[in-house]
Amino acid sequence: MTLFVNNLTNVDVSVWSPQYGLQGASWHVDVELDGELGEDGMLFDFGDVKPWIKSRLDAGLDHTLLVPTHAPGVGVEECSEGLHVTAELPYPFEVRAPRQSFTLLPWAEVTPERLGDHLSAELSKRPPPRVEAIRLRLREEFPEGAIYTYSHGLKHHAGNCQRIAHGHRSHLRIWRDGQRDLELEALWAARLDNSYLVDDADVTNPRELEQPLKVKYRSAQGLFRIKLPRERCHQLPTPTTVEHIASWLAEQIAQSTGGDIRVQAFEGIDKGALAQARRP
Numbered sequence: 001m002t003l004f005v006n007n008l009t010n011v012d013v014s015v016w017s018p019q020y021g022l023q024g025a026s027w028h029v030d031v032e033l034d035g036e037l038g039e040d041g042m043l044f045d046f047g048d049v050k051p052w053i054k055s056r057l058d059a060g061l062d063h064t065l066l067v068p069t070h071a072p073g074v075g076v077e078e079c080s081e082g083l084h085v086t087a088e089l090p091y092p093f094e095v096r097a098p099r100q101s102f103t104l105l106p107w108a109e110v111t112p113e114r115l116g117d118h119l120s121a122e123l124s125k126r127p128p129p130r131v132e133a134i135r136l137r138l139r140e141e142f143p144e145g146a147i148y149t150y151s152h153g154l155k156h157h158a159g160n161c162q163r164i165a166h167g168h169r170s171h172l173r174i175w176r177d178g179q180r181d182l183e184l185e186a187l188w189a190a191r192l193d194n195s196y197l198v199d200d201a202d203v204t205n206p207r208e209l210e211q212p213l214k215v216k217y218r219s220a221q222g223l224f225r226i227k228l229p230r231e232r233c234h235q236l237p238t239p240t241t242v243e244h245i246a247s248w249l250a251e252q253i254a255q256s257t258g259g260d261i262r263v264q265a266f267e268g269i270d271k272g273a274l275a276q277a278r279r280p
């Protein structure tokens with residue numbers, strides 16, 4: 001017998017890509033379980049499937065930086081913060097952070113297909129009673145309209161969102177004077193795509209010309225540092241919560257186009273914030 005649960009949870013991560021650099025990713029998680037029925041006629045109670053799978057993903061790769069350690073130019077070494085990850089292609093990049101902030105994968109690149117197979121094999125090693133095999137599929141959402149990925153860190157967050165390089169793949173909707181403006185959505189999604197969003201307060205070298213941008217903060221999980229080219233970053237005057245991202249975007253867009261601007265900024269799948277701004 002096979003049991004399935006679609007959209008069991010979402011996974012939000014940053015991925016280092018030798019082609020695109022630091023990318024955010026948000027995947028739906030679909031699950032199949034093979035096994036024998038118990039006397040209660042169930043393979044595994046649906047009420048137990050979600051916490052069993054979600055707890056293992058949340059304790060593992062969710063909200064980490066996925067690092068393909070066999071990608072050209074990627075280096076990993078221990079350091080006082082935990083791990084020091086460096087990369088050279090497509091741009092110079094480095095992160096120092098507690099070990100739990102990273103998922104190291106001995107691959108040349110990370111794809112959702114290969115990651116799903118990897119997670120399936122890992123979870124199938126110690127399955128629940130009566131379950132013989134577990135298959136996970138990581139699936140991107142393909143909503144209509146503009147979508148972009150970003151990475152960030154929320155140093156005040158009590159959970160894993162405090163990690164300096166976790167990310168999201170997010171839908172962006174913009175209304176100008178009450179009408180959806182698809183051109184503005186495409187323009188701003190392109191401007192933000194594969195960027196790093198950072199709170200000014202966490203930048204240690206604010207002088208505009210110096211490269212790379214240096215970010216550092218200490219939070220509950222430890223000391224975090226990241227360095228990457230300024231042109232890959234957008235600095236906000238606030239923490240990069242989705243509420244502040246939505247307000248910052250509404251202000252930026254209103255300043256550049258004028259009019260009554262309404263922004264629906266998603267943070268990953270099916271949640272986010274709405275903000276408005278008006279300029280003459």
Ligand SMILES: Nc1nc2c(c(=O)[nH]1)N=C([C@H](O)[C@H](O)COP(=O)(O)OP(=O)(O)OP(=O)(O)O)CN2
Pocket residue numbers: 009010011012063154157160161166240241242243267268
């Ligand atoms: N009100 C807000 N709450 C949270 C924000 C935010 O911007 N505004 N941001 C975060 C983190 O960025 C975190 O990465 C969000 O992660 P996500 O997986 O999307 O949220 P959860 O882990 O809480 O949801 P799951 O259903 O467990 O995936 C946190 N909160």
